[in-house]
Amino acid sequence: MSNSNNYDAIVIGGGHNGLVNAAYLAKSGLKTLVLERRHLVGGAAITEELVPGFKFTTFSYAISLMRPDIVQDLRLADHGMLVLPLVNTFQPDFNGNYLLLGADADANFHEIARHSREDAESIRDLSHLIDRVCFALKPLMDNIPPNAMSDDPAELAAMAGLKDYMAGLEPDVQAMIDKFVNCSAAEILEEYFESDLVKALIASSGIIGSKVGPRSKGSGLVWLFHKMGEYDGVLGEWGFHKGGNGGFTEVLAKAVVAFGGTILTDADVDTVIYENAVATGVRLASGDEYFAPTVVSALDPRRTFTQLVSSDDLPNSLTEAIGKYKFQGTAAKVNFALSDLPSFPGLENRKDIFMGFTNLGPSIDYLEEAFADCEAGRYSKKPFLDCCVQSTIDPDMTPPGKHIMSCFVMYAPYHLSESDWDTERENLGDVVQATIEEFFPGFGSLILHREIVTPLDIERIVGLTEGNIFAGELFADQMFLNRPAPGWNQYRTPISGYYQCGSGTHPGGCVIGGPGKLAAQQILGDLKNQEN
Amino acid sequence: MPKMTAFHPRLEPLNETKVWKNWSGFLVAPQFKYSLTNEYYAIRSSVSLLDTSPLFKYRISGSNSVRLLERIMSRDIKRCKVGGAQYTVWSNENGFVIQDGVILRTDEFEFYLTAGEPTLRYFNSIAREMQLDQVTVEDVSEAYGILALQGPHAHNVISQLSKDATDLKYFDVANGKLGDADVIISRTGYTGDLGYEIWVPQDKALTVWDSLMKAGEGYNIAPIGTTALKMARVEAGLLLMGVDFDSSRFAWVDAQRETAIELGWSWMFRNLEKDDRDFIGRRAIEAEIKNKTSRWKTVGLEIDWHSYEAVHLEAGILPPKSDLYRETTMSIYRRSETPWEYAGYATSFLFSSLLRKPIAIAKLPLDLTGEGTEVDLEVSVIRKPVNVLAKVTSLPFFNPERKTALMGGGK
Numbered sequence: 001m002s003n004s005n006n007y008d009a010i011v012i013g014g015g016h017n018g019l020v021n022a023a024y025l026a027k028s029g030l031k032t033l034v035l036e037r038r039h040l041v042g043g044a045a046i047t048e049e050l051v052p053g054f055k056f057t058t059f060s061y062a063i064s065l066m067r068p069d070i071v072q073d074l075r076l077a078d079h080g081m082l083v084l085p086l087v088n089t090f091q092p093d094f095n096g097n098y099l100l101l102g103a104d105a106d107a108n109f110h111e112i113a114r115h116s117r118e119d120a121e122s123i124r125d126l127s128h129l130i131d132r133v134c135f136a137l138k139p140l141m142d143n144i145p146p147n148a149m150s151d152d153p154a155e156l157a158a159m160a161g162l163k164d165y166m167a168g169l170e171p172d173v174q175a176m177i178d179k180f181v182n183c184s185a186a187e188i189l190e191e192y193f194e195s196d197l198v199k200a201l202i203a204s205s206g207i208i209g210s211k212v213g214p215r216s217k218g219s220g221l222v223w224l225f226h227k228m229g230e231y232d233g234v235l236g237e238w239g240f241h242k243g244g245n246g247g248f249t250e251v252l253a254k255a256v257v258a259f260g261g262t263i264l265t266d267a268d269v270d271t272v273i274y275e276n277a278v279a280t281g282v283r284l285a286s287g288d289e290y291f292a293p294t295v296v297s298a299l300d301p302r303r304t305f306t307q308l309v310s311s312d313d314l315p316n317s318l319t320e321a322i323g324k325y326k327f328q329g330t331a332a333k334v335n336f337a338l339s340d341l342p343s344f345p346g347l348e349n350r351k352d353i354f355m356g357f358t359n360l361g362p363s364i365d366y367l368e369e370a371f372a373d374c375e376a377g378r379y380s381k382k383p384f385l386d387c388c389v390q391s392t393i394d395p396d397m398t399p400p401g402k403h404i405m406s407c408f409v410m411y412a413p414y415h416l417s418e419s420d421w422d423t424e425r426e427n428l429g430d431v432v433q434a435t436i437e438e439f440f441p442g443f444g445s446l447i448l449h450r451e452i453v454t455p456l457d458i459e460r461i462v463g464l465t466e467g468n469i470f471a472g473e474l475f476a477d478q479m480f481l482n483r484p485a486p487g488w489n490q491y492r493t494p495i496s497g498y499y500q501c502g503s504g505t506h507p508g509g510c511v512i513g514g515p516g517k518l519a520a521q522q523i524l525g526d527l528k529n530q531e532n
Numbered sequence: 533m534p535k536m537t538a539f540h541p542r543l544e545p546l547n548e549t550k551v552w553k554n555w556s557g558f559l560v561a562p563q564f565k566y567s568l569t570n571e572y573y574a575i576r577s578s579v580s581l582l583d584t585s586p587l588f589k590y591r592i593s594g595s596n597s598v599r600l601l602e603r604i605m606s607r608d609i610k611r612c613k614v615g616g617a618q619y620t621v622w623s624n625e626n627g628f629v630i631q632d633g634v635i636l637r638t639d640e641f642e643f644y645l646t647a648g649e650p651t652l653r654y655f656n657s658i659a660r661e662m663q664l665d666q667v668t669v670e671d672v673s674e675a676y677g678i679l680a681l682q683g684p685h686a687h688n689v690i691s692q693l694s695k696d697a698t699d700l701k702y703f704d705v706a707n708g709k710l711g712d713a714d715v716i717i718s719r720t721g722y723t724g725d726l727g728y729e730i731w732v733p734q735d736k737a738l739t740v741w742d743s744l745m746k747a748g749e750g751y752n753i754a755p756i757g758t759t760a761l762k763m764a765r766v767e768a769g770l771l772l773m774g775v776d777f778d779s780s781r782f783a784w785v786d787a788q789r790e791t792a793i794e795l796g797w798s799w800m801f802r803n804l805e806k807d808d809r810d811f812i813g814r815r816a817i818e819a820e821i822k823n824k825t826s827r828w829k830t831v832g833l834e835i836d837w838h839s840y841e842a843v844h845l846e847a848g849i850l851p852p853k854s855d856l857y858r859e860t861t862m863s864i865y866r867r868s869e870t871p872w873e874y875a876g877y878a879t880s881f882l883f884s885s886l887l888r889k890p891i892a893i894a895k896l897p898l899d900l901t902g903e904g905t906e907v908d909l910e911v912s913v914i915r916k917p918v919n920v921l922a923k924v925t926s927l928p929f930f931n932p933e934r935k936t937a938l939m940g941g942g943k
Contacts, residue, residue: 106557109650110535117671118653125653128782135784 007033007262009294009523010282012269012308013463013502015043018298019252020516021501023074025294026261028524033290034256035267035282037463040246041253043298044462044469045511047246051449053399054337057244058453059462059469061333061388061406062086062357063511064226064238067142070513079254082247083239084393086356091201092439093362096346099197100353115195122192130227133176136169141228141507144518145480149487177224181476184212185219186364196363203367204359204384207410209469209509211330213371214364218475225474225508238357240390244397245511272297272308272498279497282308293497294523298516300464300471301325301484301504305493314494321485325478325504329455329467330374332412334432337449338403341389342440354392360385360439361410370411377417379428383435384410402448407432414455414466421456428452470509471502480506491519492526499523534559537585538677538737542745546755555758556648558586563757568855569885574754575723575764576886579683581744582756584722584729587646589673590655596667597641600659602809605635606792606817607800610809612637617703617718621792621800622651627816628780628789630654632773634729636705636718644716644731646678648773649781658812677737680761681744682727685751687939690717690728692747697728702936711743712736722761724768726934763857766882766893769832769927771795775859776830776879776893793820794895796830796927828895832925833864833878835890835909839921847913856883856890864894865908865919872919875900875907884929891929892922900924 007030011022014036026032040046044059063083071081091099099115101108105124112120146158166174179188185206189199203214206223213219241248253263268285272295281291297304301322305311311319347353361367361384370380386408391397397404409432416424429452437443455467464471472478483489484504491499501519503509535558537543543561552559560583563571574580592601601609607620614637621632633647655669681690690697696708700719708717713736721727732740745753762772771777780789792800801817820826844851858881866873878892892909900907901924908919 104554104557106554107534110557117650118656121650121653124650124782132784 005288005290007031007290007292009033009296010035010290010292011296011298011501012272012282013037013043013298014041014249014253014263014265015298015462015502016045016249016252016511016513017502017516017519018043018296019249019256020070020074020513021296021298021520022261022263023252023255023259024517024520025296025523026256026259027074028520030294032256032259032261033292034261034263035269035284035290036263036265037268038461039265041263041265042246042249044458044464045245045249047244050451051337054402054404054449055244055246055397056335056337056404056451057246057388057390057406058335058451059333059458060245060511061240061390061408062238063241063245063248066511066513067517069142070517073517074252074255075258076251076255079251079258080242080247081251082242084242085237085239087393088352088356089201089359090353090356091197091359091362092344093197094438097197098344098347099201101201112195112198115197116193119193119195119198123198126192129172129176130224132170132173133180133224134228136173137177137228139165140480141514144491144522145489145506147487147490148481180220180224182217183220184215184217185223186214186368188220188223189214189364196365200361200363200367201359203364204361204386207367207371207384208386208408209331209410210473210475211326211328211374211411211413213374214367216371221476221479222474226510228507240388240393242394242396244390244394248511269308272495274309274313274495274498277313277495279495294499294527295497296499296501296519296523298502300327300468300502301500302327302465303463304484304500304502304504309493309495309498318485318488318494321488325484326473326475327414327464327466327468328473329414329458329464329469330411331467331469332379332409332428332455332458333451333453334407334409334429335451335453336405336407336447337398338389338405338446339448340401340446341392341403342405342436342443342446344440351392354389356388358385358387358389360387360435374411374413377413377415379412379416379424379431380410381431383412383432385432385435386410387436407436412455414459414468421454425452425454425457428454471504472509474508479508483508491515491522537583538732538734539583539585539679539741542738542741543583543755553758555586556588560586561757562759564755568759571754571756571760572763572885574752574756575683575725575760577684578752578754579681579685579689579748580723580754580756580760581741581748582680582682582758582761583677584646584680585677587648587673587678588650588652588671589676589678589731590645590647590652591670591672592643592645592655592667593639593641593670594667595641596664597643600655600662600664600667600669601635601643603662603811604655604658606811606813608803608807608809609635609643614638614640615705617705617720619703621795621797623792623813623817624780625813625816626780626786626789627791627813627820628783628786629777629792629795630779630781632771634718634720636716638705638707638716644672649779654781675734676731677734679730679732679740679744680721680723680727681730682721682723682725682764684726684934685748685753686725686727688751689744689748689753690730691939693743697939699940700728701938710740713740715740722768722770723764724770724928724930724935725764725932726937759857762859762880763882763884766857766880766891767884767886767928767930769893769929771830771893772859772880790828791817791820791826793817794826794828794830824898826898828876829898829901830927831894831896831901832927832929833892833894833907833909833922834925834929835892836921836923837889840890840911843911843913843918843920847916847918849914853883854885857881862892863910864896864922865910866900867906867908867921878909887929893927894924896924
């Protein structure tokens with residue numbers, strides 16, 4: 001056992017949560033090692049130059065503001081964190097109609113008023129109410145949740161405190177939380193809006209990455225989760241990280257190293273080494289071994305509990321819960337290198353319309369039909385697309401004058417009922433291209449390169465089970481007290497010294513860093529208790 | 533892209549400063565000339581013309597319009613006669629003010645309302661809640677422009693163009709003609725001076741503007757921007773939403789909300805015991821009156837000139853005077869043994885060229901609101917906080933006879 005293979009903490013997986021976790025551990029003085037299977041860190045948040053000069057955000061493509069305390073604690077700005085705020089959101093309809101929303105509330109009022117003056121007013125009421133909901137839930141997002149299965153007096157007190165806290169919220173905030181949990185996004189939106197375009201724009205937040213339609217129960221919660229991600233104390237906003245989301249994980253990697261941590265790539269962890277339910281290190285597929293009393297899995301719950309350790313060594317209740325835990329990825333990516341910007345009839349030569357999210361999915365009905373295909377085990381013939389032409393905001397993504405367009409595709413179910421993804425890959429690309437062509441005639445002639453990422457590719461390349469981008473569905477029974485399993489929502493595992501810190505833990509997916517940070521808090525607290 | 537009001541083609545060449553600001557998504561001029569004072573004095577000495585079209589405008593009509601407005605408005609709409617106008621306010625269930633506005637009653641069941649923030653959906657939601665039919669709330673913001681003609685010579689100007697204005701008493705309203713345009717004229721304004729507000733159909737905007745400017749030529753009519761208007765409204769003791777108070781609709785906590793009584797509008801509830809109006813917020817307002825739970829009262833502050841001058845002279849500088857208008861919060865302290873004992877705050881501050889002294893609109897706890905009560909107002913002198921003596925006074929600061937005088941020669 002060579003001394004150089006001994007560490008205080010080993011983090012398995014160099015996705016953004018693994019890196020955040022490692023940076024906190026290293027900052028506290030632990031000799032920390034990050035092991036990444038691939039040749040580069042970042043997990044699903046990477047940037048790849050697939051065509052010379054064109055930088056592709058293969059998977060994750062935009063960033064909502066990271067929890068501000070993480071940015072401060074890890075001095076990410078010093079390491080080059082640079083989030084370029086999105087300027088506009090563009091929601092085109094067929095027939096030349098569209099919504100183009102930006103940073104000015106008054107201008108947005110008049111833009112929405114073109115479709116409905118009542119909607120232009122409602123959106124302010126609804127946004128304000130949602131802001132208050134996010135504010136109320138902020139302590140839940142930013143802290144280790146209580147353990148509902150424990151009879152430890154401290155946990156019982158925490159559960160009671162949580163109940164009191166929720167009961168003490170203002171009635172309209174409570175009622176809205178109930179709606180988010182119990183209603184579909186469409187149900188809530190019907191109450192507030194009459195314009196299809198407005199409803200569809202907001203409803204898309206309720207389906208992103210999840211196997212729900214806008215009229216399914218559950219889409220309310222997915223919508224709220226996305227608002228929480230945006231919320232950082234002031235009204236949050238989405239942005240593109242300089243150099244794509246890979247640029248961001250490079251910053252995190254720099255922070256890890258600056259705090260004294262070590263990152264090893266091409267290091268595929270095969271198993272966690274443990275004896276008598278105490279973790280002592282990890283073994284790589286190469287046979288190399290690294291030792292540490294603290295081992296943290298940043299992988300998803302299935303890998304954490306069934307691959308890195310043997311489920312035989314875990315309580316049945318946990319293995320059953322993990323067995324039932326839903327991944328069911330439903331999203332794909334199609335990324336394009338373009339010779340020029342697409343053109344929207346009536347708004348030709350308008351770069352500004354692409355400086356943010358371009359949402360293709362102009363009505364609830366459209367989104368619901370796309371979901372019906374998914375329910376039938378097919379990818380949507382007319383998919384919902386969330387497109388980002390990052391080069392309109394960050395010129396370093398492409399050669400001058402050329403563009404990169406990242407398209408997030410819903411729905412593309414992991415399990416196809418009548419075919420398989422290796423057969424369907426190019427067909428999916430064609431469907432996406434044809435959809436864009438409907439909104440932006442002539443799009444096809446701009447394409448220099450097309451990259452298709454199916455849910456199967458996400459699973460194979462990133463390691464996210466069934467390609468679920470959140471490392472597990474953001475459903476009420478898989479969140480907070482239950483993420484990833486009741487009783488195991490506090491980053492610990494039944495194996496002493498073995499922890500979990502991926503998006504499959506609270507608060508969940510998106511590039512927010514919460515799981516990595518809270519897991520570090522738990523680990524460091526446990527270490528301190530052991531000393532005493 | 534900001535929108536432009538119907539008068540913009542005339543305003544654009546008149547704006548020598550080329551500075552525009554955004555008011556509810558429309559371009560407006562803060563001032564037209566480099567000399568702001570010139571615009572300010574036009575309001576008090578000659579006559580001024582101002583485009584207030586960015587205000588939200590609503591037409592409420594139908595046989596149930598009175599019932600709806602009675603429910604929404606904290607002030608009794610039934611006391612507004614046909615051909616009359618009301619300064620009014622609407623509050624939420626807890627008695628906190630949502631907005632203020634001026635409502636015109638042009639017919640038994642026809643009202644026109646201006647508001648600073650949109651309220652179409654809110655009014656409609658109340659109508660739906662009440663299951664009221666026979667009432668229509670229309671957003672006519674884009675159908676009309678509004679001009680404010682304000683100043684001692686306002687009547688001399690408008691009477692050249694229309695006979696309909698002459699008989700209007702203060703807060704009277706008439707449907708009338710201005711040239712060939714069908715307009716609504718009200719004897720109202722935001723300056724506390726003699727003046728009229730004119731609702732002009734979009735397509736007649738430019739001809740009405742031109743005819744008013746021409747009629748005003750001999751009286752030195754001046755187009756004015758929003759800054760001169762805001763200075764005048766402080767003298768008139770008129771509050772500005774977003775400056776002197778915030779809409780409770782978008783507040784986070786009650787500390788950001790205020791009641792009509794706290795804002796100095798208790799006179800709206802003078803006859804509350806005698807009426808049985810079931811308006812939104814009534815129970816809370818009654819309780820506030822009965823239990824005297826108002827946290828603040830809105831008052832005027834006259835800053836003592838000698839004290840104001842002295843703190844500047846001691847620092848070796850002259851006190852700043854002309855064009856001094858501020859919308860930043862200034863702290864007020866009790867004059868007591870304990871220095872810097874916080875009492876309240878001022879929201880609007882003006883060195884009034886007309887009244888020759890600094891004045892402010894302030895919120896104070898009830899025990900400090902008696903006429904003449906002395907308090908300390910914190911001002912900044914060469915970047916240091918210094919207290920100056922100020923005395924509580926009732927609003928308005930300036931209330932000329934001509935504001936309400938009869939123009940038709942009658943009684």
